[in-house]
Amino acid sequence: MGGGGRWRAVQGGACALAMVASLAAGCRSRDRIVVGSKNFTESDLLGEIVAQQIERRTGLAVSRRFHLGGTFVCHQAITAGQIDLYVEYTGTAYTAVLKHAPVADRDSVYHTVARDYAQRFGLAWVKPFGFNNTFAITVRRRDATRYGLRRISDLARVAPRWRAGFGYEFLERADGFRGLAAVYGLRFASPPTAMDLGLTYRALAEGKVDVIAGNSTDGQIQALDLLVLEDDRHYFPPYEAAPVIRLTTVTRHPKVAAALAQLAGRISDAEMRRLNALADVEHRDIATVARDWLRSNLP
C-alpha cells in the first residue's frame, strides 16, 4: 500500500518541503543513479534491492536517498529530477497522485498509471515485483475468535460497539475509509480516531482501539497476533509495487531498465511479508536482507 508504513516519520508538510529543498541543494553527477524510497521498511527494502541490482548488473554508482517523507516527497523529488527512481504502488499512483476514482482491475490500473505517468511526468513504470500490498483491515486475533470474524462483512455486526483507529492516508484517500464504510455498511461507536499509521498497531495491541487499517505485507501482523479480515466484496484496488523511473534516465542508461526488468514478478505476497518481518521483527540489516535475497533469487 502507498504511503503507509510503521514508524512513519512524517511530521508535517514543513518537514516534507524542507527535505525536498535539501535534496535540491545537493548536486549530483550525471553517471550516478539516485534511488529514493518512502519512509517505511518495505519501501526501504525494495529500494535497496533495486539499488543493489543496478550496482551488480550495470556497474553504475548508486546513491541512496531513502526514507523520504512518503508519496508526496518522493513524487516531488522524482519529478524535480532529484532522484532517478523509487518504488511506487499502482493503486497509490492511481488514486493519490492521479486522483482517479478507485477501480479493482489490476491490469487496467497498471496500464493507466503507466500511460499517464509517461505523458504527464516523463516517468516510466517498470513491470511490478509481483505482490499486492493492499490495505489490511486488522483486528486482534482473540476478538476474531470470540466474535467469529473472518471477513470484513462480519465486522458490520460488532462495529457499533467498537472503536477504530486509522492513519490519515486511509481516512482521506478515495480508496480509504469512507468508501469502505459505505460498501460494507460499517458504523462504529464513535468516528474513527485519526492517528499516525505506525501508532495504530500499538493502539490495537494495547486495546485502545479495536480495528485498524494496516498494510497486508506488514511484519507486525504476525508478531502482534493480529488477524487480517478478508475483503470479501473486493473493495480495495490493487497496490502492486513497481519501480518508477525517469524517462531521461532510461534513455541515458538503457542497462538500468534491463536490470530492473529482471526483478519483475519475483516477489510474492508471502515473500514480501517474510522480508518485512526479517527487517522489522528480527531487526536484520536491510542491506544484508536485500543482498541475500538477490543472491538466492537472481544469482
Add this chain to the structure above:
Amino acid sequence: MQGVHGGSVSLWGFYARNSGEVLGLVGQHLSLVASSTAIAIVVGVPGGIVLTRRPAWRGPVLGLANVFQTIPSLALFGFLIPLPFIGGIGATTAIVALVVYALLPIVRNTYTGIAGVDPAVREAGRGMGMTDWQLLTQVELPLALGVILAGVRVATVVSVGTATIAAAIGAGGLGVYIFRGVAVVDDTLILAGALPAALMALAADALFGLAERQFAWRAE
C-alpha cells in the same frame, strides 16, 4: 509539481468552504499549546528555583530535560500509549509530550535568571534581614522575570510548531491538515495547516516580546 495540484483548490477557497472545521482545529491547537505551556510553567519555574537552592541537582535535571528534548515525538507517543492516566490516545498524551518538550527552556531560564542576579543585591537583601522566601519573591524573581519570560516565550513558540504532531495521536489541532495533505499529496491542505500555525507562532512571539519589555521597564 505539475499534476500534484490536480484535484486541489486554492487555499482561500478551502478556508471559505471549511471555516467551521478550521476554527475548530485552531481552537484545539490553541488549547493544546495553552494547557501544555501552563503545566510546563507550573512544573518548570519551581523546578528551576529548586535548582538554584540545590546546585548538585543541576547537572542531572538539566541533562534529563535535554534528553527529553531529543526523543522523537512518534517514539514518545509509542511509549506513552500503554501507560495509564498520562497515556492512551488523544489529547492527554499529546499534552504530556508537549510539556516534556517545553520543560527545558523554562527550567533552564528560571535557573539562569535567578543565578544571574547580582550577588551584591542578594547580600543587601540578606543584610536587611530578608528570609529566603522574601529574598526569592521580592528580589530574585522580579529581577529574573525578564529571563524567565524569555524561556516561556521560546517554549510557547516552539510548542505552537510542535503541537502539529498531536494529530499523530488523535488529538486534532492544525497538524490534521498537514498529515492529511502529506497523505494525499495535496500541498494546499498542507499549507492550510502550516500557515495558521506559523501565524500563531509569530503572534505568540510578539505578545511575549511585549510582555518582556513591560517587565524589563518595571525591573529598571
